[in-house]
Amino acid sequence: MAPRVLISDALSTAAVQIFKDHGVETDFQPNLGKDKDKLAEIIGAYDGLAIRSNTKVTAKLLERATNLKVIGRAGIGVDNVDIPAATARGIIVMNTPFGNSITTAEHAIAMMFALAREIPAADASTQAGKWEKNRFMGVEITAKTLGIIGCGNIGSIVAERAVGLRMRVIAFDPYLSPERAKALGVEKVELDELLKRADFITLHTPLTPQTRGIMGAENIAKAKKGVRIINCARGELVDEAAMRAALDSKHVAGGAFDVFSEEPAVNNPLFGHPNVVCTPHLGASTNEAQENVALQVAEQMSDYLTRGAISNAINFPSITAEEAPRLKPFIALAEKLGSFAGQLTETSIKKVTIVYEGAVAELKTKALTSSAIAGLLRPLLSDVNVVSAPVVAKDRGIVIDEVTRAAEGDYESLVTLTITTETQERSISGTAFHDGKPRIVSIKGIKIDGEFAPSMIYVTNEDKPGFIGRFAGLLGEAGVNIATFALGRDNPGGSAIALVEVDGAVPEAALAKVQAIPGVKQVKALKF
Numbered sequence: 001m002a003p004r005v006l007i008s009d010a011l012s013t014a015a016v017q018i019f020k021d022h023g024v025e026t027d028f029q030p031n032l033g034k035d036k037d038k039l040a041e042i043i044g045a046y047d048g049l050a051i052r053s054n055t056k057v058t059a060k061l062l063e064r065a066t067n068l069k070v071i072g073r074a075g076i077g078v079d080n081v082d083i084p085a086a087t088a089r090g091i092i093v094m095n096t097p098f099g100n101s102i103t104t105a106e107h108a109i110a111m112m113f114a115l116a117r118e119i120p121a122a123d124a125s126t127q128a129g130k131w132e133k134n135r136f137m138g139v140e141i142t143a144k145t146l147g148i149i150g151c152g153n154i155g156s157i158v159a160e161r162a163v164g165l166r167m168r169v170i171a172f173d174p175y176l177s178p179e180r181a182k183a184l185g186v187e188k189v190e191l192d193e194l195l196k197r198a199d200f201i202t203l204h205t206p207l208t209p210q211t212r213g214i215m216g217a218e219n220i221a222k223a224k225k226g227v228r229i230i231n232c233a234r235g236e237l238v239d240e241a242a243m244r245a246a247l248d249s250k251h252v253a254g255g256a257f258d259v260f261s262e263e264p265a266v267n268n269p270l271f272g273h274p275n276v277v278c279t280p281h282l283g284a285s286t287n288e289a290q291e292n293v294a295l296q297v298a299e300q301m302s303d304y305l306t307r308g309a310i311s312n313a314i315n316f317p318s319i320t321a322e323e324a325p326r327l328k329p330f331i332a333l334a335e336k337l338g339s340f341a342g343q344l345t346e347t348s349i350k351k352v353t354i355v356y357e358g359a360v361a362e363l364k365t366k367a368l369t370s371s372a373i374a375g376l377l378r379p380l381l382s383d384v385n386v387v388s389a390p391v392v393a394k395d396r397g398i399v400i401d402e403v404t405r406a407a408e409g410d411y412e413s414l415v416t417l418t419i420t421t422e423t424q425e426r427s428i429s430g431t432a433f434h435d436g437k438p439r440i441v442s443i444k445g446i447k448i449d450g451e452f453a454p455s456m457i458y459v460t461n462e463d464k465p466g467f468i469g470r471f472a473g474l475l476g477e478a479g480v481n482i483a484t485f486a487l488g489r490d491n492p493g494g495s496a497i498a499l500v501e502v503d504g505a506v507p508e509a510a511l512a513k514v515q516a517i518p519g520v521k522q523v524k525a526l527k528f
Helices: 013-021 037-043 057-063 083-088 101-117 118-126 151-165 178-184 191-197 218-224 240-248 286-307 324-344 365-377 389-395 467-477 506-515
Strands: 002-009 027-028 047-053 070-073 091-095 145-149 168-172 202-204 228-229 252-257 276-278 349-358 401-403 413-421 425-432 438-443 446-451 454-460 482-489 495-502 520-527
Touching: 002 037, 013 027, 013 083, 013 286, 027 118, 027 145, 037 057, 047 118, 047 286, 057 083, 070 286, 083 091, 091 286, 101 118, 101 202, 101 228, 101 252, 101 276, 101 286, 118 425, 145 191, 151 178, 151 389, 151 413, 168 178, 168 191, 168 324, 178 495, 191 218, 240 252, 286 506, 324 438, 324 520, 349 365, 365 389, 365 401, 365 413, 389 401, 401 446, 438 506, 454 467, 454 506, 467 482, 506 520
Parallel strands: 002 027, 002 047, 047 070, 070 091, 145 168, 145 202, 202 228, 228 252, 252 276, 349 401
Antiparallel strands: 349 413, 413 425, 425 438, 438 446, 446 482, 454 495, 454 520, 482 495
16 A cells, blocks of 8 residues: 655645655645644645645644654744654654755845845835935955854754855854865854954854853943844844844844744834844745745655655654664763763864764664764854754765774764764763663763763862862752762872752752852753
């Protein structure tokens, strides 16, 4: 029996034809995404669901999707899909992460030109019958400095275009290697230097806890007077009230915004300012981009439903059904080892080395490596997945080395992840026992035995009496309950590590007090 796919948002006829060419039965109802009741009524009859942004795939809807195997999102954003609910039901969720990169980058360049030459205001004035030639005195972009915050896939395309426009390009991106920066023709700088030097600033970073409000009052004040700012990434990257105040004071000469903190944006602090250009989230809105993502999602879903191939999956690595049971615990281990290292890494990563020892070396280690790299990059790049992670790492010039060898120590299987940055090298090792639970067995060469938990605290300190009591006391004062406490040290009086599972989030004030304990070198709250 042929697999059946429901298309509930608008895809092109060419995309529909791809499904048919692969022998997939297709039900094309492009307006169904707006009728959640009807969608829930019929979803149980389909193996696949192809969507754009109009269809909301909720946990309630998935309860009715008794036969659904794959959800394909034509586009990058999957905010309209309940990923955990889909994963719990074994449903693959795919997106098309690179289909609209050029379109978004071109829109940022277009916004920069519109801002520099005041094109929207000049157009409105001219069509109103005025001839205000002296009013619209723009600026050249040639020889100006463009600061790019976030030099990943889209940011790199913007950089290449800007270099071609004879701009000086500087970039802030913790994951951008010096080698990749040199290849792009850009200068890698820290954020404060970028703010100080840039005539234009364009944002191309995903929305994460670290980047939310990155253009807030403090950083806007650090920016060069007369700067012009472009945001075609995520609205929440900008404190819109602070931006409006900076525009009113003329500290910021102009702003161009394609995204807003609330969308559809009908009432926004930036609206109405004479030096602001706004568009309704058009970054990915070209015929070519919409066609590209539609064709791509049709190919990916067809390959999965007819051949079992998995591409660009948000919630599962590229592995076969036969390999899954043996790989599952080590996939979880690799992802958590990567996440551990990623949450502790704050400088550019140059190299990642993953060593597989013993029985795990006989498994499909490429899938494990993809999981580790996804875990490593996800703290700063929230939309990275296990399939796209190696590509994203390569785009940033990160070298990935994978080593397999026979068991040399106490463990039947051992995975060791080593991160090399511009300033240091950090290693973490783990294994999965017969219960399937991943465990940490070594950090920076110090033996330790701890399970991963949703909320943890990692501390490095000098091995001196009194630390444990003061540390536990501070957590108790903050109302933080300790669930488990793992300790390790290299030698008496040397360097020590504490890995602590706690019940819930730890207040920043409590972490600051722990950091102030004499002998503490680093304290970090971790989430898994």
